[in-house]
Amino acid sequence: MDLHARADRLAHLLEQKLDLHGTGFEAKVARAGRLLPRYLRADAALVIEAMKVEPHPKLSRQQDPKRIDRACDEIERYLHGINPWDRRRAIALNWLAGNAFNLIVVVVLVLAVLVWRGFL
Secondary structure, eight states: OOHHHHHHHHHHHHHHHHOOOSSSHHHHHHHHGGGSOHHHHHHHHHHHHHHHHTTSHHHHTTSOHHHHHHHHHHHHHHHHTOOHHHHHHHHHHHHHHHHHHHHHHHHHHHHHHHHHHTOO
8 A cells, every 4th residue: 555545544543533633644643742652653753754755766765664564554553442432531531520629629728718717
């Protein structure tokens, strides 16, 4: 399969699974940041570099096609394992838990001030 077609498929998976928007694979990987593990960011950098040197005949022969295919396969395998609904639910639950904790702290502080001032 062509490298650009494979990168487009990976870009579509990034958009579908991680809700990343941008034009092309490189922009979506840049936006992904820490949503991808370090080894996958390195694999994505390898694919991006291979896409950049692909038009140049001499430089493209210096690339290792097996390594690039393995990098694409690793990224694809990782992205297929992500459930977008579980990810969104976890984000929402973490937000709610943080806000609940903050509310509890404020209530405890208000009660402590009321006891300290002698109103309770």
